Amino acid sequence: MDHFVTAFAPASIGNVAVGYDMLGLALADVGDRVLARKTDGDGVSVAEVRGQDGDIHPLLTNDAQHNTASIAAQALWDAHGGAGGVELKVHKGVPLQSGMGSSAASAVAAVVAVNALLDSPLAMEALLPYALEGEEYASGSLHADNVAPSLLGGLILCPKVLLPDVVRLPAPQGVSAVLVHPDLQVDTARARRRLAKSYSIQLWLEQQGLLAGFIAACASSDVDLIGRTLRDVIIEPQRSAAVPCFDAVKDAAMRAGALGFSLSGSGPSMFALCEDSAARNLASAMEQACRAQGIECQSWISPMTAPGAHIEDGI
Numbered sequence: 057m058d059h060f061v062t063a064f065a066p067a068s069i070g071n072v073a074v075g076y077d078m079l080g081l082a083l084a085d086v087g088d089r090v091l092a093r094k095t096d097g098d099g100v101s102v103a104e105v106r107g108q109d110g111d112i113h114p115l116l117t118n119d120a121q122h123n124t125a126s127i128a129a130q131a132l133w134d135a136h137g138g139a140g141g142v143e144l145k146v147h148k149g150v151p152l153q154s155g156m157g158s159s160a161a162s163a164v165a166a167v168v169a170v171n172a173l174l175d176s177p178l179a180m181e182a183l184l185p186y187a188l189e190g191e192e193y194a195s196g197s198l199h200a201d202n203v204a205p206s207l208l209g210g211l212i213l214c215p216k217v218l219l220p221d222v223v224r225l226p227a228p229q230g231v232s233a234v235l236v237h238p239d240l241q242v243d244t245a246r247a248r249r250r251l252a253k254s255y256s257i258q259l260w261l262e263q264q265g266l267l268a269g270f271i272a273a274c275a276s277s278d279v280d281l282i283g284r285t286l287r288d289v290i291i292e293p294q295r296s297a298a299v300p301c302f303d304a305v306k307d308a309a310m311r312a313g314a315l316g317f318s319l320s321g322s323g324p325s326m327f328a329l330c331e332d333s334a335a336r337n338l339a340s341a342m343e344q345a346c347r348a349q350g351i352e353c354q355s356w357i358s359p360m361t362a363p364g365a366h367i368e369d370g371i
Contacts, residue, residue, distance in 0.1 A: 060091040060092060060145065062090070062169065063089065063168035063172070063365060063367050064165060064365060064366060064368050065088055065089075065090075065162070065164035065165035065207070065364070065365035066083050066085075066205075066206055066209070066364065067083045067086045067087050067088075067149075067150045067157050067158070067161055067206070068080050068081060068082050068083055068157035068160060068205045068206045069081040069083065069205075069320045069325075070155070070157060070201040070321035071288070071318075072201075072211070072270075072286075073288040073316060073317075073318035074286060074287065074288060075213070076290065076291050077215070077216065078215035078216070080200070080204055080211075080212050081212075082362040082363070083156065083233070083235060083358045084356070084358040084362035084363070085356060085358070086149055087149050087150060087161050087165070087365075088148055088149050088150055088158070088164075089146075089149065090145070090165035091145040092144050092169035092170050094140055094143075095141045095142065095143045096140055097140065097141040098141050099130060100120050100126045100141060100142045100143075101141065101142070101143050102118035102120050102123050102125065102144050102145075103144065104118060104146070105118050105146040106148065107148050115152065116146070116152075124166075125165065125166035127190040128162075128186050128187050128189055128191075129142060129166040129167060129169075129170045129190075131185075131186040132167045132171065136174050136178065137173075138175060144169070146165075146166070150162075151237060153241035153243055153244065154241070155242060155319060155320040155321035155322055155324055155325035156235070156237065156325050157202030157203075157321065159190065159194030159195060160187070160194075160202035160206050161206050163187040163188075163190030163203060164183075164187045164364075166187075167186045168180075168183065168207070168365045168366070169367070172367050184220050185220050187203045188220075191203045194245075195244050196245040198216060198219075201214055201321075207364050207365050209361070209363040209364030209365075210227055210360065210361050210364070211224070211226075211227050213271070225271060227359075227361045228276075228277040228279070228360065230331055230332050231279065231282065231329055231330070231331060231332065231360055232330060232335040232358065232360065233327055233329055233357070233360060234309075234327060234338050234339045234342065234357050235326070235327040236327075236342040236355045237324070237325040237353060237354055238325070238353045239352040239353060240299065240324040242295075242298055242323045247322035247323075250294070251291065251295075252294065259289060259290055263288070263289055263290050266285045269281060269284065270285040270286055273285055279331060282316065285316075286329060287316060288318050288319075291319075295319055296319065296323075299319065299323045299324045300351070301345070301349040301351050302319070302323070304345045305342050305345045305346050305349075308342055308344065308345035309341065312342070313331070313338055314328035314329065314330050315328070315329045315330055316329055328342065329360075335357045
């Protein structure tokens with residue numbers, strides 16, 4: 057009981073422009089870690105929550121009733137745990153309210169860590185419903201477009217109507233994702249509440265056609281078709297104004313060779329897809345455009361086949 061098991065769960069791009077609440081993409085080299093160990097106590101407790109700087113996080117609580125990681129872990133422990141309890145340590149690597157699936161990464165890392173403590177660990181796919189309980193608490197709605205790719209990696213189709221089943225989509229060859237995170241925050245739950253409640257059938261059909269075309273383009277690695285279909289005509293127009301550097305960064309990205317560009321989740325992070333050879337220059341152009349607006353930022357370049365959550369060390 058003195059030994060912790062550590063799980064890593066990556067950040068993610070929600071919606072991927074064309075698939076609101078139903079399409080997500082894992083990101084490489086950025087994510088959250090959760091450490092877990094068995095205890096003699098009851099239920100799940102949170103010993104600490106640390107931020108990107110390694111210090112105790114000033115905003116996130118270690119109250120297990122109100123922490124995304126512990127809520128997800130408790131759901132799994134209630135269903136499959138044995139006697140005793142579990143203690144968690146949460147180490148955040150994903151900025152809060154960033155549009156990078158911060159709450160999802162914590163929930164996923166927690167269930168993957170606790171799963172490793174079970175006498176009979178579940179398959180990764182079976183952990184999805186438990187991680188979703190934490191994400192639902194954080195965002196105020198049930199959607200898997202951050203949780204599913206963080207858990208399973210790659211490009212995932214996960215409409216609510218199919219849950220708990222999801223579909224791993226083929227990633228187009230030779231295409232990378234570039235994400236820029238400006239030093240801003242957007243509250244996801246609030247952003248969702250502000251969306252229009254109804255849309256015209258014409259607009260809905262246009263977005264459905266773009267989603268279908270994008271999925272087909274990924275399956276065939278049709279770069280030209282990705283460029284024609286990676287557009288959000290419903291959600292992005294309602295949310296982009298909340299990110300003051302959006303238009304400038306989008307313009308810079310498209311001029312630098314992006315196939316398409318949009319918000320990551322509800323923002324403020326923004327992403328583009330591009331051919332692998334253009335990724336580094338594209339990241340630089342997006343960063344420069346953001347800083348030219350007086351906003352600091354950081355960026356990541358990720359393959360579309362980034363791995364999902366995993367255990368980093370043993371018990």
